[in-house]
Amino acid sequence: MMLVAGARQLPAQTxxxxxxxxxxxALLRAAWTDDSTQSERAYCVQRARISSRPTLxxxxxxxxxxxxxxxxxPTSQDPNHVQFECATGTPELHTHTPATCLTDDASSCRADxxxxxxxxxxxxDYEELLxxxxxxxxxxxxxxxxxxxxxxxxxxQPHKARTxxxxxxxxx
Numbered sequence: 001m002m003l004v005a006g007a008r009q010l011p012a013q014t015x016x017x018x019x020x021x022x023x024x025x026a027l028l029r030a031a032w033t034d035d036s037t038q039s040e041r042a043y044c045v046q047r048a049r050i051s052s053r054p055t056l057x058x059x060x061x062x063x064x065x066x067x068x069x070x071x072x073x074p075t076s077q078d079p080n081h082v083q084f085e086c087a088t089g090t091p092e093l094h095t096h097t098p099a100t101c102l103t104d105d106a107s108s109c110r111a112d113x114x115x116x117x118x119x120x121x122x123x124x125d126y127e128e129l130l131x132x133x134x135x136x137x138x139x140x141x142x143x144x145x146x147x148x149x150x151x152x153x154x155x156x157q158p159h160k161a162r163t164x165x166x167x168x169x170x171x172x
Contacts, residue, residue, distance in 0.1 A: 136150050
C-alpha cells in the first residue's frame, strides 16, 4: 500500500497560442524572400480575435488569431533591425532574415549561418513590446514560420544577494 502525504497542488498555468489566418499567411509567404542582403520588414496587425477559456486546473488558455496585417512604414531598417510604429494598441509583426550578418551593412550578410532564420525575439523586441503595452508581438522567421511572443516571457529576474563569503571566497 502506497501512501501519498502532503501532495502539492501546482499553481494554475496560463497558456497562450498564436494563430495566423490563412489570408495573412498567404500575404506574408508571398512577400518572403531568401535574399541574404534584405532588410527586415514591418507590419501592423489590423484585425485580430482573442479568445480565452478556463482549464480544469484553474488556468486560462488564450488564443490570439491574427486575421489581417498591413505593411508598416519603417523609420529605419537594415538586415538586423527594423524601426517602425503601429498605432497604440496595435500589435507589431516584423521579419527576421535568412542570413547571418556581421554588421548592419548588407554586404556583411551571408545566407544561412548561426543567426539565419532566428525566431527568437531580441532584447529590444521584448523591450519594445513592454514599452508599447501590447499583448503580443510576432516574428516571421521563414516563409512558413511565425513566432508569437508575450510580455510574460520577459520578466526581470530577481536580484540574488550575494553573501559576503560567496562574493569574496576563493577556492583552495
